[in-house]
Amino acid sequence: MSASNPTTHESRWARRTLIAVGFLFLALFLFLPLIMVFAGGLAKGWQVFVEALVDPDALVAIRLTLLVAAISVPINAVFGVAASWAIAKFDFRGKSLLISLIDLPFSVSPVVSGLIFVLLFGAQGWLGPWLTAHGVRIIFAVPGIVLATVFVTFPFVARELIPLMAEQGRDDEEAARSLGASGWQTFWHVTLPNIRWGLLYGVLLCNARAMGEFGAVSVVSGHIRGLTNTMPLHVEILYNEYDFVGAFAVASLLASLALVTLGAKTVLEWRFGIHRAGAAH
């Protein structure tokens, strides 16, 4: 790339202007909101910040968020591996339709994602009367929150693994099989090591969304303080009660999670050449 050819490269002045405009835009729309979260949480000092986090309701919210992620992420990881095995290692009709169906939750509004479970399990839903008669609570309780989260995060792992496994083909597995390995041995000793970083990448994104989901969870949770509030819902309650410092303190925790996710994701991209499977997250 020879220095500056005015017809194939922009002038230094144009280059600098474009970079400056890009920085300004990102500062205004990305960095300022991020800084605002931490500044808002620390507005009254560390003590108030920590008090907001150790508040009993906040602790319940943190515990519930961890529980929901601990259930829904493994479920979707197992599904994602199974789905990508079937889709990437075999040829069959209707493959692209199946992939589109798996991606479906990405194109459904979070609020609609919550609504469909209310229609199924809510008091006036299909199974509502039966559930009430048997004393089972799904909506306005933890099972509903888990269901809505599983729905919303459904495609994440599969979406990362399908292109990765398709690219790797099935030569390694076929070699293992011809050497006498069983199906499970082939999976554990050949496939899993091949896809581990891609799997981790998908799990990271899935987890970030599971812990941060707001709209879908908001519909099914019922916002019962100290019982069915996840961290994002707790942020909303505190904010609506004008406890801005408390809201931003809990939000800081979620923002830190986002930063850790971004950092780990970037490391995976650089070190292991994992690339993003399209932009539709």
Added chain:
Amino acid sequence: MGRSTRRSALPGFGLTMGMTILWLGLVVLIPLSALVIRAAGMGWDAFAEVGLSPRALAAYRLSFGAALAAAAVNSVFGLLIAWILVRYEFPGKKLIDAAVDLPFALPTAVAGIALVALYSDNGWVGSLLAPLGIKVAYTPLGVTIALVFIGLPFIVRSVQPVLADLGRDVEEAAATLGATRAQTFHRVILPAIAPALLTGFALAFARGVGEYGSIIFIAGNAPFKSEIAPLLIITQLEQFDYDGATAIACVMLVLSFALLLFVNLLQAWRAKRGTR
């Protein structure tokens, strides 16, 4: 995959395919069909009464209008950011590249309260705009701002790989033939990245239409003025009007699936053209 044998020698197809279909059916397809069946059982009049009421129409207009405006803003700035990330070297480039995905990673409610704190009349940015008579928080402009935040990575990540793959030789050829830099950009680069840009636009638009968490704090949520469609669904649910919520959800679902179909057709067309 250019293989002579269509049958794979690997085991586990039945098991994994069975799991996939079962999971997909239980988690995604059956719940979604509950919505469609409920809407179908309502009858047209009941459906239209809420689903196409003036208040709902105003909400769709705001959701779609703001998403469209935000996707347009992001098309310009997202392209610019993708451009500087691919073509230029500058300090902090890797950090910027990683940071573009922040809206994917940051929970929407967190973004929502941060944006309203920034853009309200006494916020860091809002206090600068207030003397100019520009009100952002609690107006449709606020909704658009939130959607610009949410939509940015879709455009950058769609355009970036295509721009990186674009050979410099065509630009050099254009220059050799006497094109100015601006002409080269308009006639050579822009047509090459247009499908990717359009895909990113459609993805950002689709996401913006359904977005809830980052908007409700900064939108005023006043009926007919600053009430988005997803919020209207919640309002119906809070009044235990399941049918009303279903009707609005159905309208939104149909519109976003139409968008999804458009994106898929676009990608198929791009694959055919061989420009990725």
